[in-house]
Amino acid sequence: MLHQNNKITIQPKFDYKLLFKNFLKYNKYLSKKYLFSSGRMSLYYGISSLQKRLNIKKVLLPSLICEEIIPVFKMLGIEIIYYQLNENLEIDYNYIEKCVKEDNYFVFIINYFGYPSNWKKILELKSKYGFMIIEDNAHSLYGKYNEKKLGLFGDISFTSFRKILPLLTGSELKINIKHERIVLNKLTKFPSKDEFIYLFRNFKPSFLNPNIKKNNYTDKIDIEKCQMDYLSYKIYTNNIFDELYIESIRYKNFLYWKNFLINSDLKYFNFIKNKFCPYVFPCIAPTQQEKEYWINWGTKNNISIINWPKLPNSENYYIDNNQLKNIIFFPVNHHNDISLNANYYAYN
Numbered sequence: 001m002l003h004q005n006n007k008i009t010i011q012p013k014f015d016y017k018l019l020f021k022n023f024l025k026y027n028k029y030l031s032k033k034y035l036f037s038s039g040r041m042s043l044y045y046g047i048s049s050l051q052k053r054l055n056i057k058k059v060l061l062p063s064l065i066c067e068e069i070i071p072v073f074k075m076l077g078i079e080i081i082y083y084q085l086n087e088n089l090e091i092d093y094n095y096i097e098k099c100v101k102e103d104n105y106f107v108f109i110i111n112y113f114g115y116p117s118n119w120k121k122i123l124e125l126k127s128k129y130g131f132m133i134i135e136d137n138a139h140s141l142y143g144k145y146n147e148k149k150l151g152l153f154g155d156i157s158f159t160s161f162r163k164i165l166p167l168l169t170g171s172e173l174k175i176n177i178k179h180e181r182i183v184l185n186k187l188t189k190f191p192s193k194d195e196f197i198y199l200f201r202n203f204k205p206s207f208l209n210p211n212i213k214k215n216n217y218t219d220k221i222d223i224e225k226c227q228m229d230y231l232s233y234k235i236y237t238n239n240i241f242d243e244l245y246i247e248s249i250r251y252k253n254f255l256y257w258k259n260f261l262i263n264s265d266l267k268y269f270n271f272i273k274n275k276f277c278p279y280v281f282p283c284i285a286p287t288q289q290e291k292e293y294w295i296n297w298g299t300k301n302n303i304s305i306i307n308w309p310k311l312p313n314s315e316n317y318y319i320d321n322n323q324l325k326n327i328i329f330f331p332v333n334h335h336n337d338i339s340l341n342a343n344y345y346a347y348n
């Protein structure tokens, strides 16, 4: 028998109701949008389209980055150079300046956790040196910086739908400069084995080990299978997601954790007070033990608390700030109003 698992997860669970509601509708063709299966695919096709015109062979990547991104650059023959960030995620602009003065680079900027980077400063540098910016909005589907939507700051930008929306796959690539149109021979694909596993990750079929293999997206990308899966495409193109609602519940959950953890030893990031649409509530554990304590606390309380990211292990990779290795994520996913469960939670 299948029964739904009530764990509070970082990413929303796939929404079967939305699928039934939208399944028989005629597929809309969003002709102006570039849709791909994942952030990585968008990134691959975005850079490829720029490379047709520009000869850029190096990228400046932040040292706080997940290893999943790395294969994209390797496949495109782009050398990776890492720049550093302090514990408030402020970029080492001097280092970036030193590099872009001397050579042509893609500069990769992440709007971490849904929170915008310092675009004023980044664009000032860009106007001085004229490098290409890749804007990573994998965590930031709905966000603004000074009233301008995220996604419009980089020369290219990409999102990752499944992190915020109840879908299996999907990502929008935006190319904000003149380019040759990317044409794909197919719009969608049949869900892959891994995507099917992901589809059922919230159920515990009694005939299987309850620990279904987690959504383990591979370390290589198969660029032929770059389309969104058919089921997610159906939902995405036919359904209007309520951005304001999603933002308000997520932000409420964010504030819940902020308040709940106030007397813990966890260190918060210094976000300015404005409301935004968070991907998670992130904080830094001061020690390895503290990190493990909270991950175990999550397991006991049926809440996914994870250490992020899985850092790259390539030879030239390094991260100056050891604190950034101990980031943990608390879920704020809008399918749960965490304050409603709040009475159960206690720590120490």
Ligand SMILES: Cc1ncc(COP(=O)(O)O)c(C=O)c1O
Residues within 6 Å of the ligand: 037, 038, 039, 040, 041, 066, 068, 069, 110, 136, 138, 139, 159, 160, 161, 171, 217
């Ligand atoms: C900051 C960041 N960028 C990019 C990605 C890649 O997105 P996707 O999993 O959709 O390829 C991830 C997550 O894996 C991420 O956390």
